[in-house]
Amino acid sequence: MDLKRVERENMSSRAALTNDVLEDQYVNLPSKIFKSWWTYELNELWQSLLFKSFLVSLVVAIPLVIYFSITNPILLIGIINVFLVPLILGSLAVSKLNEKRLMIRQDNENINKLFLEIIQWKPNVDPRSWDLIALHINQHLYEMGNWNTPGFFYDGHLVYAWFKPIRAYYIANEEQDRTVSTENSKNSILKKQEYQFKQYKKLAVEAYNAAVDDYWQDQYPMTASLMTNSNQSPV
16 A cells, blocks of 8 residues: 555545635635735725825815816916826835835744744645635734734735745755754854744745645656656666
8 A cells, every 4th residue: 555645645635624624714815805906905005094195185186177177277287286196195105015015024023924834734836725824924914013904915826926935045045054054053042043943944845845746746646656666666
């Protein structure tokens, strides 16, 4: 009997059971709440005071342009400049939102949360396997006061996109990280925190890699069987 195959089947059964139990939680994911990414993005922007100011100034500017275009066309050119105010406010709102998102993604505490979720749930290349992680991180950021809504990530696809460059950097610098981590583990508290961070990153990458291997073996069992037989054959 192929023990690895049985183990993968048991893991798949447990994962399916877990997904069934947690299915009701997915309704809180933004991709399940909003009809499109654009409506979600507008909702997130609405939480910004700058964006609210943009809408108010736009509501004021439109009637003024209409009124003066009828009564006094000469002043129309000057009134059109009123549109610059809402445009500036709108641009600032989008810029600030993106800047805050970047800061959150670069924060080590939030990255640690990502690593721990990956170690726990072992997602793979299917973006849907990241939805539960997106849900948990969204709730974490909201409860910690880092984001105004429990909807930082639209869905698991964006969490996966967040992890990909982290994994790529780890693979490219794995040997250097291992050497520095061993040295840092013997030093100050700050360096021990850095060591812990790198250990979580290592475990997260390993958990993901193993999950990806299992995923492709499940998708293409014949190829996996041929590779196993090839590895067992004498050279």
